[in-house]
Amino acid sequence: MRWEGNRESSNVEDARDGGGGGGFGFGGRSIGIGTIVIALIGGAIFGVNPLTILGLLTGGGGPAPTQQGPVHAPPADDRGAKFVSVVLANTEDVWTQVFQAGGATYHAPKLVLFRGATQTGCGAGQAAMGPFYCPADQKVYIDLSFYDTLRNRLGAPGEFAQAYVIAHEVGHHVQDELGITRKVDGMRSRLSEAQANQLSVRVELQADCYAGIWAHHSQQSKNWLDPGDIESAMNAAAKIGDDALQKSSGRAVVPESFTHGTSAQRQRWFNTGYQQGSVKACDTFAAGNV
Structure with missing residues (x-):
């Protein structure tokens, strides 16, 4: 990726x-690609069912960090921060154009770099959860050490795999901009746990599809991808599928517990967005079979 x-x-x-200091919990609900990572690691290290950890992370509260670092622009010589800034800038360009074509205005999210833990509009964020989007303050949060986990523990190397992670979280912001997040949240209280999980899968797969839309338009305008870049994003999507994570943690695959989608589903919906470049093609809620 020539960024x-x-x-x-x-x-x-x-x-x-x-x-930040503070506890392990995460108060409030955020939307993200990385909530599953701590479940995988916790299950492997502590022998705890990753699904139990996931339940705690997505629904439980916890003490907030005791301190918050000062906020400013990242240093000019920080390569990791520079990469994130370039990718975020391109998502701004792409989604501004997509929204304008539909007669709407895109309001870009902020992206917060943190280390360890941080306060968010959704409660206390932990680095071990991976990157996430908080609808309450419309910010994407990422501890850049997640990229080490993505590469070394999950087996998904490559800069475009890292870009896919950012584009997925921005995809959740797009859902917020389109009013989808609000509608989904309104539905959750009326659903059983199994139904809520199924709804969550459709939310996450749509964010994957929106990441594909970004990749489609980004490549059309900049031609900055190298051979193998799309494959690296598809590999990342596969490595963080619910079934792949459950298998890698030595647990039985339990489809009823899925909240993000299988490896095949995540790859398919990212590829749908990439091939078609259309928001309409990413209507996972209308799809009979995701």
């Missing part, structure tokens, strides 16, 4: 100076 030298976003906030 260097491209525009950097001014919407990146660096809060890494004074990492």
Whole structure:
């Protein structure tokens, strides 16, 4: 991925100076690609069912971090922050154009770099949860150490795999902009646990599809992808499928517990967005079979 030298976003906030303390829990509900990572790691290390950990993370509360680092622009010589800034800037360009074509205005999210733990509009965020989007403050949060986990523990190397992670979280912001998040939240209280899980899968697969839309338009406008880049994103999607994570943690695959979708589903919906580049093609809620 030939990203260097491209525009950097001014919407990146660096809060890494004074990492948060506090507890393990996460108060409030956020939407993200990485909630599953701690379930995988916790299950492997502590012998706890990853599904139990997932339930705690997505629904439970916990003590908030005791401190929050100052917020400012990241250092100019920080390559990791620069990469994130370039990718975020391009999502801004793509989604601004897509929204304008539909007669709407896109309001770009902020992206917060943090280390360890941080306060968010959704409660206390933990690095072990991976990147996430908080609808309450319309910000994407990422501890860049997640990329080490993605590469070394989950087996998904490559810069475009990292870009896919950001694009997925921005996809959740697009859902928020379109009013989808609000509608889904309104439905959850009327559903059983199994039905709520199925709804969550459709939310996550749509964010994957929106990441594919970004990749489609981004490549059309910039031609900055190298051979194998799309494959690296597809590999990342596969490695974080619910079935793949349950298998890798030594547990039985339990489809009723899925909240993000299988590896095949995540790959298919990312590819749908990439091939078609259309928001209409990403209506996972209308799809009879995701």
